[in-house]
Amino acid sequence: MKIVSGVLLVIVLLAGAVWWVADMTPAEPLEIDNPRIRLVPGGAPMAGYFTIANHTDSPIRLVSAASEAFGHVMIHRTIVSGGDARMEHQDSGVLVAAGETVAFAPKGLHLMLMGARRELQVGEDVEVVLGFEGIEPAEHSVTFTVVPVTSS
Numbered sequence: 001m002k003i004v005s006g007v008l009l010v011i012v013l014l015a016g017a018v019w020w021v022a023d024m025t026p027a028e029p030l031e032i033d034n035p036r037i038r039l040v041p042g043g044a045p046m047a048g049y050f051t052i053a054n055h056t057d058s059p060i061r062l063v064s065a066a067s068e069a070f071g072h073v074m075i076h077r078t079i080v081s082g083g084d085a086r087m088e089h090q091d092s093g094v095l096v097a098a099g100e101t102v103a104f105a106p107k108g109l110h111l112m113l114m115g116a117r118r119e120l121q122v123g124e125d126v127e128v129v130l131g132f133e134g135i136e137p138a139e140h141s142v143t144f145t146v147v148p149v150t151s152s
Ligand SMILES: [Cu+2]
Pocket: 076, 077, 087, 110, 111, 112
């Protein structure tokens, strides 16, 4: 009887340890937070923002973006110099080093979403497929929220 309860105790402790270790690891190797698109009415390009966290121990590169809601999506960086702002297409994508987080944010990296196929509304969800190198699966469908153009 004593042996049985001793074995049971060990099993319970092991199960607890496994649960604890599983709980410590990040849920996703690639984490995308706060994906949002700033609404610009009238068919003008819109900017998409988010953060990418790379929880793996090797580099990941964002190389493409596409959405059924838009004719064309590009990866841009705004460069401000001497009061002028211009946008540069990121030909080779955007590198997220192992363990690092990269922010797509106003006055910096953004998705440039062009040719809206329908009128979008604030609060609506838009799926954007982000393509990566250095991680499987390569394509991640991300739900962006449409926010007012005045929001950050
Ligand atoms: Cu742009």
